[in-house]
Amino acid sequence: MNDSALGWWGVPLAILGGAIRASTPYLFVSLGECLTEKSGRINLGLEGNLVLGAMSAYAVSYLSGSPWLGVLAAGAAGMLLGMLHAWLCSYPKVNDIAVGIALMMFGAGIAFFFGKPYIQPAAPHLPAISFGAWSGSAQVRSALEINVLFVIGLGIAPLLSWFLSNTRWGLMVRTVGDSRDAAGALGFPVNSVRAVATMTGGFLAGVGGAFLSLYYPGSWNEGLSSGQGLIAVALVVFAHWQPMRCLYAALLFGGAGALGPALQSVGVTGGYYLFNAAPYVLTLLLMMATCSPERTLSGIPGELSITK
Amino acid sequence: MKISATTSYPSFLLRLYILSRILLVSLLMSAPVHAGGDTVVGFIYVGSKADYGYNQAHALGADAVKAMPGVKVIEEENVPETLAVQNSMESMVNLDGAKLIFPTSFGYYDPHVLSVAPKYPGTAFLHAGGLYQEGKHPANAGSYFGYIDEAQYIAGIVAGGASKTGKLGFIAAKPIPQMLRNINSFTLGAQSVNPKITTQVIFTGDWAMPVKEAEAANSLIDQGIDVITMHVDSPKVIIETCERRGIYSSGYHADQSGLAPKGYLTGAEWNWPMVYTGFVKMLQEGKPLPHLLRGGLKEGIVKNSPYGPAVGKETIALANAAKAKFMAGDMVIYKGELKDNKGNVVIPARQSLPQTDIKLESMDYLVAGVIGSTGS
Numbered sequence: 001m002n003d004s005a006l007g008w009w010g011v012p013l014a015i016l017g018g019a020i021r022a023s024t025p026y027l028f029v030s031l032g033e034c035l036t037e038k039s040g041r042i043n044l045g046l047e048g049n050l051v052l053g054a055m056s057a058y059a060v061s062y063l064s065g066s067p068w069l070g071v072l073a074a075g076a077a078g079m080l081l082g083m084l085h086a087w088l089c090s091y092p093k094v095n096d097i098a099v100g101i102a103l104m105m106f107g108a109g110i111a112f113f114f115g116k117p118y119i120q121p122a123a124p125h126l127p128a129i130s131f132g133a134w135s136g137s138a139q140v141r142s143a144l145e146i147n148v149l150f151v152i153g154l155g156i157a158p159l160l161s162w163f164l165s166n167t168r169w170g171l172m173v174r175t176v177g178d179s180r181d182a183a184g185a186l187g188f189p190v191n192s193v194r195a196v197a198t199m200t201g202g203f204l205a206g207v208g209g210a211f212l213s214l215y216y217p218g219s220w221n222e223g224l225s226s227g228q229g230l231i232a233v234a235l236v237v238f239a240h241w242q243p244m245r246c247l248y249a250a251l252l253f254g255g256a257g258a259l260g261p262a263l264q265s266v267g268v269t270g271g272y273y274l275f276n277a278a279p280y281v282l283t284l285l286l287m288m289a290t291c292s293p294e295r296t297l298s299g300i301p302g303e304l305s306i307t308k
Numbered sequence: 309m310k311i312s313a314t315t316s317y318p319s320f321l322l323r324l325y326i327l328s329r330i331l332l333v334s335l336l337m338s339a340p341v342h343a344g345g346d347t348v349v350g351f352i353y354v355g356s357k358a359d360y361g362y363n364q365a366h367a368l369g370a371d372a373v374k375a376m377p378g379v380k381v382i383e384e385e386n387v388p389e390t391l392a393v394q395n396s397m398e399s400m401v402n403l404d405g406a407k408l409i410f411p412t413s414f415g416y417y418d419p420h421v422l423s424v425a426p427k428y429p430g431t432a433f434l435h436a437g438g439l440y441q442e443g444k445h446p447a448n449a450g451s452y453f454g455y456i457d458e459a460q461y462i463a464g465i466v467a468g469g470a471s472k473t474g475k476l477g478f479i480a481a482k483p484i485p486q487m488l489r490n491i492n493s494f495t496l497g498a499q500s501v502n503p504k505i506t507t508q509v510i511f512t513g514d515w516a517m518p519v520k521e522a523e524a525a526n527s528l529i530d531q532g533i534d535v536i537t538m539h540v541d542s543p544k545v546i547i548e549t550c551e552r553r554g555i556y557s558s559g560y561h562a563d564q565s566g567l568a569p570k571g572y573l574t575g576a577e578w579n580w581p582m583v584y585t586g587f588v589k590m591l592q593e594g595k596p597l598p599h600l601l602r603g604g605l606k607e608g609i610v611k612n613s614p615y616g617p618a619v620g621k622e623t624i625a626l627a628n629a630a631k632a633k634f635m636a637g638d639m640v641i642y643k644g645e646l647k648d649n650k651g652n653v654v655i656p657a658r659q660s661l662p663q664t665d666i667k668l669e670s671m672d673y674l675v676a677g678v679i680g681s682t683g684s
Contacts, residue, residue: 010530017526022519112356112386119358122548122567139530142553216522217545218552222356222386223516258523264510265477265527269681276513276520 010139011262017143018258019251020150021216025050025225026250027153028208029232030239031160032201034246036082037236038164039197040177040303043085044100046205047229048107049078053209055111055118058220062123070123071149071210078206079199081107086195096305104229118220126214147215149207156204157247164243173197177301205229231279238283240290241299253279346380347407349373349588350400352393353385354413354541355516361542361561362515366412366436368562369580373588382406389415394424401428408591410584412436413515414484417451425449432597434587437486438669440599450597452583453486455604455663457493458634459576459612460537461641462605462627463558464497466574466615467535468505469623470556471498476507477528477536479546481515483682485671487539490576492675493641494537499677501626508533509680515541525549535573547572556618563613574627575613582608604663605634639663648673649680 029046036043053074061070085103089096129151132144164170176183176193183190212228213220235253239245260275268275357367363385374381382404387393393416400406409431411421417435425433425446433446438453467476476498478491495507508531510524521538525546528536537558538546544567550557551568559565559575583601590597603609612631615624633639643660647653654673655661661668674680 007531010527013530014523014527018523021526022523116356116358119356120360142526142530212519217518218522218548219518219544221359221516221518221542221544223542224518226517226519228519257519258527261510261512261520261524262527264680265508265524265531267508267679269509269679270683272511273513 008266010266011259013139013143014258014262014265015255018262019255020143020146021254022257023250023254024147024150024153024211024216025208025228026232026235026253027150027157027247028211029205029229030235030246030250031153031156031243032078032204032208033233033236034201034239034241034243035160035164035173035204036194036198036201037304038177038241038301039173039194040180040301041086041089041096041194041198042100042233042304043082043103043198043201044097044230044233045081045085045103045107046100046201046233047225047227048104048111049081049202049205050209050212050225050229050232052081052107052111053078053206054213054224055115055209055220056206057210058123058213059115059118061125061214062118062121065124067124067126067214070214071126071207074206074210075203076206078202078204078209080202081206082199082202083195085202086191086198089198090191090195112222115220115222119222122219123214125218126211128215147211149211149215154247157243160243174301177303179302205232208232234283238287241301252282256282346378347588347592348380348382348400348405349591350397350404350406350409351381351383352387352396352400352409352411352413352416353383354389354415355386357383357385359516359542360544360564360567361540363412363541365561365578366410366580369584370410372581373584376585376588378592379588387413389413389420391420393420397421397424397433398427401431406431408432408434408588408597410434410436414486421449422446432591434597438600438602442599450599450601452587452598452601453669454578454583454609455602456486456576456578456610457489457641458604458639458663459610460490461493461497462612462631462634463537463574463576464494464499465501465627465630466619466623467494467537467556467558468498468501469620469626470573470618471502471505471535473532473534474502474505475531475533476505477525477533478507478509478678478680479521479524479528479536479538479540480509480511481517481540482513483511485669488671488674488682489668490539491678491680492671492673495675495678496641497630500630501623505677507678507680509674509678511680512540518542518545521545522549526553529553529555537575559613565613565616569617571618572613572616573619574615577611577613579609579611602664605631606637642668647676649676649678651676 056077057070057074060073061067088099128145128147132141176190235249239249256279259278351370353363355363384396387396414437417439421433433449435451438451440451498505512520522545535556536550543560547557547564547567551571556571556573558573565572640660644655645657646655
């Protein structure tokens with residue numbers, strides 16, 4: 001059976017593989033956004049970070065020959081966009097959502113502008129760790145090729161969760177996010193905390209972009225992100241601002257996205273638009289199941305401009 | 309200053325006169341008249357000009373037009389198949405004075421070209437896709453179309469010769485007639501080598517979905533498919549995924565052999581520079597533009613990438629023999645009795661449809677041996 005068809009077993013395998021392969025950008029962006037929103041700001045511009053990160057990573061990896069330098073460049077580019085967002089929002093009466101949308105366009109725009117020469121060349125890729133060496137099946141081995149960035153993302157989720165609930169700095173972030181007045185009374189530098197949170201979030205989103213261009217699907221082009229950054233921002237609401245739930249949501253989304261192609265490959269040929277919409281349908285259903293008119297969303301930071 | 313201070317009444321008249329001249333001049337300016345006399349030609353792309361695929365193939369054609377004397381080329385990329393393309397076309401006519409516009413994406417034609425063209429009879433709108441209907445559509449519209457399925461038929465022969473599992477994969481965007489024809493011709497070409505071969509189709513739903521395309525390629529490879537070809541705008545991701553997982557690939561739109569030095573078999577490519585310079589020359593010489601321009605391998609509108617290192621000698625001989633028949637003009641891909649993959653006879657026995665037959669351009673079936681369906 002090693003080199004032949006998997007048949008219906010291909011579907012769960014594709015979902016597992018998809019969860020591992022396609023979830024990383026969602027994971028990084030939603031963790032970054034989770035931290036930013038915990039500090040009381042919404043940065044809708046992370047789609048721009050993702051695209052700009054993907055482009056910078058690819059360009060730097062191609063020019064320097066080192067994909068890890070590319071990852072750093074992607075993070076730095078994302079951090080710069082985050083800094084811009086934090087700086088603009090530090091002025092009174094500036095709406096963070098509007099700034100975010102503007103930065104999303106800006107990030108994508110400069111990525112397209114500078115990215116033109118890098119669409120054709122092939123850049124060195126990030127390495128993957130083979131967790132499937134035990135298996136005799138080439139398909140399983142391929143599904144368990146796990147990228148290092150995914151492993152790092154797996155580590156960041158509990159770390160961020162621990163940071164927010166167990167450290168003094170985490171408490172500071174949450175206080176700043178819940179009440180500007182209370183934070184001010186305690187002497188916390190509100191704008192600085194938010195700036196650091198937004199820049200860190202921007203860094204993570206940029207790294208998510210590096211995964212897109214340097215591992216999976218593994219090349220730079222203008223349609224690369226196709227809205228994944230926006231979905232990831234929505235995932236934070238879905239995850240009720242908890243980093244561990246962001247991880248589960250990202251895995252769910254990556255796996256559900258593989259459903260459409262996998263079903264077609266085993267001969268379920270009808271309704272592929274419907275199956276391709278599976279991640280979104282799933283999100284809607286889960287949102288409906290977890291929402292209640294009786295109470296507000298748990299975990300929502302009080303300073304977010306959508307709640308004010 | 310002096311005039312207005314001393315004689316106020318004539319100065320009022322003078323101002324009125326000047327104003328009327330300015331109005332007149334500005335009215336003249338707004339008409340699309342160009343001082344230099346250069347013919348303005350517009351190109352509109354649905355994606356990036358450098359996508360290693362569909363749009364790049366067209367942009368290479370635009371580059372060839374740029375090199376012609378007396379022509380000014382204007383281009384706009386990333387224009388979606390919505391009202392946006394109508395705005396693009398109108399501003400190319402009104403602001404740039406374009407005499408000839410090439411909206412290059414399939415979805416631009418109906419309803420967008422059809423509703424803009426009647427408003428500007430002085431400009432020709434030529435669309436890539438072969439949808440023009442004589443008598444029904446505006447006289448200044450037209451379409452051109454390459455029988456790229458001929459190149460896909462050749463690619464099918466090569467794929468059939470290279471496949472060990474007898475299972476081919478086709479990653480497709482949307483089930484439009486041109487797409488179905490490519491899938492069918494690819495399959496029929498492969499079946500001419502090995503009658504039992506099958507082609508598994510995956511529709512991704514849109515022209516550029518890199519993550520979904522990579523997922524589709526992985527799913528197909530997991531099912532034991534060992535040659536994949538595609539009809540999406542930017543085949544780079546699929547070709548690279550195939551190479552990484554060690555199976556064969558066959559390219560589309562442009563030559564992608566550089567991306568997969570080991571597994572690239574061949575590919576079906578466009579030759580737009582020839583088509584576009586031809587149209588512009590006709591326009592410059594004042595000749596009427598054809599409403600429908602068609603051609604395949606013989607006319608040089610499509611071609612195949614050079615064979616990759618994995619293609620065997622026997623397969624090359626078979627592919628070249630078929631190519632020679634196309635060049636001679638006596639190759640017929642679609643002939644009876646041909647059944648679709650639901651068992652219905654789509655072309656009865658003893659009937660054959662040559663490449664130019666208009667019926668082939670409204671193809672709505674997948675031939676026997678293709679696993680997939682045309683519905684959404």
